[in-house]
Amino acid sequence: MLRATFSFHYFLRSYILLGFTVLLTKLLITGDIQYYLAPRLHMLCYVTLGIMILLTIACLTQAITGAKANDCDCGGDHGLPRGVIRSTLFYGLFILPLAMGFLLPHKILGSELAQKKGVNLLAGNAKELIAKQSSLSPSKAGSQAPAQPDSTTSPAQSPALPQTMETPKQQSKKLRDAEIRNMFQSNNFGDYYTDIAMFMYKQPIINMDDKLFLDGLTILDLYPKEFEGHELETTGFVYRQPDFSGSEFVVARFTVSCCTADATVAGVLVDAKNAKAFATDSWVKVKGTLTMTSLNGSQFLMLKAEQITPVKAPKTPYVYLSGTGAGTANGP
Incomplete structure (x- = not known):
């Protein structure tokens, strides 16, 4: 050549x-x-x-x-392309x-791709956890449940107090923590989700930020009745489906495991009187109260909006899957 x-x-x-x-x-x-x-x-x-x-x-x-050489004697053709x-x-x-x-x-990825992929309302990692839990036999599931202390134990039956006496307020907090843990631990979804559920349950207003977003959705899907009536605040882009009413939209985020090719969409359904004032794909911060609703025969939590504020898209627009649990958090 x-x-x-x-x-x-x-x-x-x-x-x-x-x-x-x-x-x-x-x-x-x-x-x-x-x-x-x-x-x-x-x-x-x-x-x-x-x-x-x-x-x-x-x-x-x-x-x-x-x-330097035209033939490496390897049996392969390394010739350059010929012709224009x-x-x-x-x-x-x-x-x-x-x-x-x-x-x-x-x-940033937006509603156009979200409509093609579909949106998981609250789902997070809950579907996999529920499927795994339902596959356990009753005996196996029962054997995995840790024994919980009886929160109604009388003073006579209680163990001896340590030398450092606790105040009534500290004892009340410990008792309340034990009751909350027992409430979430009974379903055997693991300590990771139990800890996050406790953290969320004790917040006066649940701030579902980037770190908590995916795990938070999982918790709300696993324990809808426990979180009904709680206040929640979160940020995302506005997504609408053709069958939504004029007062409904989803405050959504794209979740990414490795790259945007595997991106999925998850979010919370929002009901607001002024929903039409916010354009699709615009970013908003929504604060409201979680209430039960039904869609296509399924019941789940919906955010009854009390305050919606337009915001700029965050510097990091996506939330990411991690090796622990469903979301980016390693625990609260």
């Missing part, structure tokens, strides 16, 4: 590799990488960036020095996504 032809192909490949290197660098510096990958994968992006820099240097070196059409098709597969990466805006 002519040296000029060889150099042309390898210079072109070097420019393509350099383009992807610059694009990845830009995404990492600006933080736009969050629109595509979960934070736990960002470190791998830096490793990839280092590899791409080395490949770019190696390819550019080959373009400058020329071919073949070369255009081959390199176009790399140039097109590279051009899209630079020219198209990086934007």
Whole structure:
């Protein structure tokens, strides 16, 4: 092969590799990488960036020095694409996504994709937990339930008090904590969700922020009756389905495990008199009271809005799955 032809192909490949290197660098510096990958994968992006820099240097070196050998005797065909059409098709597969990466805006996923994927109202990780729990035999489920102390034990039956006497207020708090734990622990969904349910139950107003969002939805789906009447505050984008009434919308968030290709949508159904004042895909902060409602024969909690405030989209618009539980929190 002519040296000029060889150099042309390898210079072109070097420019393509350099383009992807610059694009990845830009995404990492600006933080736009969050629109595509979960934070736990960002470190791998830096490793990839280092590899791409080395490949770019190696390819550019080959373009400058020329071919060292035409046959590596490995039985494979390593020939360069021949002809204008073949070369255009081959390199176009790399140039097109590279051009899209630079020219198209990086934007947050919204209602258009949510309508295609569907929205899980409150679901979080509850469906998997309920399915796992229902698969347990009664004897096995019963054997897993830890013995709970009787909260009505009389003073005569109670164990001896420690030397450091507790105040009545401290004793009352311990008693209340034991009662709350017993209320949530009876379903055997695990200590992780029991702790989060206790944390939420004791809050005067449940603040379901990014850290608590997914686990919070799971708790509300697992224990709807226990949280009916509680006040809740959360932030998300406005999503509507065609069959919603004029006073209904979902305050929703996209949840991402690895990348936006596996994104799903979860949220809380909101009922508000002024719901029409908030455009679809706009971001709002909603505060209200949780009430029971039914949809398609299923009962679940709905947020009866008392206050809705327009807000800007957060810097990190998605909530992420973690190795512990359903959401990003490692516990309250």
